[in-house]
Amino acid sequence: MPNHDIARPRPKETENEIDANGAFVRQNNHFTAKFGPQENENPVEANRYRLIWAKGCNWSNRAAIVRELLGIDAISVNLVGRTERTVDLGWEFCYDEKHKDPILDVEFLSELYANADPEYKGRATVPALVDSKTKKVINNDYHKLTNYFEVDFAEFHKENAPDLYPETLRSEIDKFNEWLFHNINNGVYKAAFAQTIGAYNDAFNHFYKGLDELEKRLGKNRFLFGDYVSDSDVRFFVTLARFDISYYRHLGPVRNRIVDFKNIWGYARDLYQIPAFKNNTYFKDLAKQTGNTNTIFVDYNTRFWNQIDFAALWGEPHDRARLSKDPDHKFLISKNKK
Numbered sequence: 001m002p003n004h005d006i007a008r009p010r011p012k013e014t015e016n017e018i019d020a021n022g023a024f025v026r027q028n029n030h031f032t033a034k035f036g037p038q039e040n041e042n043p044v045e046a047n048r049y050r051l052i053w054a055k056g057c058n059w060s061n062r063a064a065i066v067r068e069l070l071g072i073d074a075i076s077v078n079l080v081g082r083t084e085r086t087v088d089l090g091w092e093f094c095y096d097e098k099h100k101d102p103i104l105d106v107e108f109l110s111e112l113y114a115n116a117d118p119e120y121k122g123r124a125t126v127p128a129l130v131d132s133k134t135k136k137v138i139n140n141d142y143h144k145l146t147n148y149f150e151v152d153f154a155e156f157h158k159e160n161a162p163d164l165y166p167e168t169l170r171s172e173i174d175k176f177n178e179w180l181f182h183n184i185n186n187g188v189y190k191a192a193f194a195q196t197i198g199a200y201n202d203a204f205n206h207f208y209k210g211l212d213e214l215e216k217r218l219g220k221n222r223f224l225f226g227d228y229v230s231d232s233d234v235r236f237f238v239t240l241a242r243f244d245i246s247y248y249r250h251l252g253p254v255r256n257r258i259v260d261f262k263n264i265w266g267y268a269r270d271l272y273q274i275p276a277f278k279n280n281t282y283f284k285d286l287a288k289q290t291g292n293t294n295t296i297f298v299d300y301n302t303r304f305w306n307q308i309d310f311a312a313l314w315g316e317p318h319d320r321a322r323l324s325k326d327p328d329h330k331f332l333i334s335k336n337k338k
Contacts, residue, residue, distance in 0.1 A: 007108035010090035011123050013193050022196030023203070026186060027122045030113075032141040035152040042131075042138050044152055046074035049138070050101075052109060052128045054080050054091060055282040056246070058185060058238035059142035060127035065234050066146040068276035071158025075149075080109055080126060090124050104135050112137050143181070146231055162331030164231045173225065176232050183210035185239050192250035208255050211264065218263040222270070222323040228332040233271060240268040245287040245301045245310075266318035273315065274330060283310035 019025050035042045051067060053060030067075060078101055080091035091109035093101045100107055110124035116136035129139040139145060150165040165173060183206050190203035214236070217224065224232045239247075244257045259265050271277050287310070289302035301308070321327035 007089045008110045008114065008124070010088045010110070011121070013123075014195065016122075018193070018195050021199055022194060023199035024190045024193035024195075026189065027125075029125075029141040029143065030120060030122060031116065031128075031137050031139050032144070033139060034144075035139075035148050044155070046156060047076070048132055049075050050103060050130045050132050051075050051077045052080055052091075052101075052112075052126055052130060053077070054126045055285045056242075057126050058242055059125070061238045061241075061280060062234045063127040063142070063145050063149070064280040065238070065276050066149050066164065066231070068280060069164065069234075069274075070149060070153070070161045072149060072153055072156050073158075074153070074156035075129075076103065076132070078103075091126060103132055104130060106135070143177075146234065150231060160333050162229065163334035164229065164234070164331075166230070166332060166334065169225055169230065173230060173232055176224070177235060179210075180232060180235055183207060184214075185235060188239060188243065188247050188251070192247065204251065204255075211256070211261060215261045215263050218267050220323065222320050223267070223330075227324040227326045227329075229271070229274070229330050234277075237268060237271045237277060240264065241272075241281050241283070242286055245283060249289070249299055266320050269314050269316060269318045270320040270330075278311075283314070 013024065013026075017025055017027055033040060033042050035044050037043070051063060053064045055061075064077065067077065078093065079095050081094045082088075082090070083092055083094050089108050089110065093099055093107055093109075096102060104112065106112060108124075109126065109128060112128065112130050112135060113120050113124040115134070116138070125140055125142075127140065127142055127145055128137045129145065130136065131138045139148070147165055150163075187203055187207035187210060191200055191207060194200035194203055214224075221227075223229050224236065240258050244259060248254050248257070258268065272281065284305050287301035287305035287308065289299060
């Protein structure tokens with residue numbers, strides 16, 4: 001049995017992350033120390049860290065995709081999920097034998113948060129980068145974690161790894177990622193968790209305005225920053241992969257599905273055909289509603305999740321290559337990424 005003093009009940013967003021206007025304000029990331037040789041930084045070492053992520057979580061999905069794209073085998077990886085319990089204890093190592101991570105020897109992610117900070121009261125979130133030596137979470141900063149993989153862990157990249165964060169574009173990518181977070185990645189959650197209709201409408205309108213802008217941008221560019229996949233494309237993709245089969249459930253009447261945006265839908269399929277994107281996207285898990293479905297009203301994807309060929313749908317041909325000056329290559333390869 002889990003120790004409830006360590007495996008803490010999961011705080012609810014709708015009770016702890018709503019402002020006076022009924023708008024969702026996501027909790028801050030708690031473990032944000034950078035990587036490097038300084039005393040207050042995490043050392044860059046091979047085979048020391050373990051990436052914990054979840055199939056349904058877009059924030060952690062992008063870390064898993066980037067890790068595979070770059071070939072960072074020096075960081076191990078494991079999945080967490082959720083099981084039905086009387087007390088919600090959050091992310092659980094439910095895919096492992098005896099529901100325990102074989103390296104970290106814990107059942108729940110919240111135990112690793114408690115090891116790192118016994119006074120931490122927030123949600124135990126993924127991605128979580130865990131120090132295998134101390135069994136403590138050392139970074140859960142989804143804003144920057146992929147950038148750390150791209151820059152600080154460059155010595156552990158596979159040969160000819162893609163340059164997802166080119167030095168000449170970093171300031172532009174950072175600025176764009178900030179906009180993408182507020183309007184798209186977190187925008188859909190702002191609508192889903194809104195507790196007043198005013199807050200909902202504001203989030204809903206910003207989300208679709210953002211999609212309209214990106215539809216226009218992708219009418220001229222194969223990817224967000226031109227001919228090659230960047231860190232920003234990973235961040236956009238993980239929201240697109242979830243919208244039509246998962247997020248829509250919480251939004252009421254949707255203005256458009258992703259498949260209704262000609263450029264965005266072709267772009268999403270273009271990315272999905274890259275193995276690292278495909279390997280880390282679990283459409284059937286995203287489509288199947290968990291929890292109590294003992295009702296006559298069950299959404300479309302939950303009814304048919306095991307009958308829909310998502311791989312075929314997302315593998316349909318597209319004509320995105322025509323927008324590139326280098327149509328045979330999706331990645332910029334650089335030998336100097338530091």
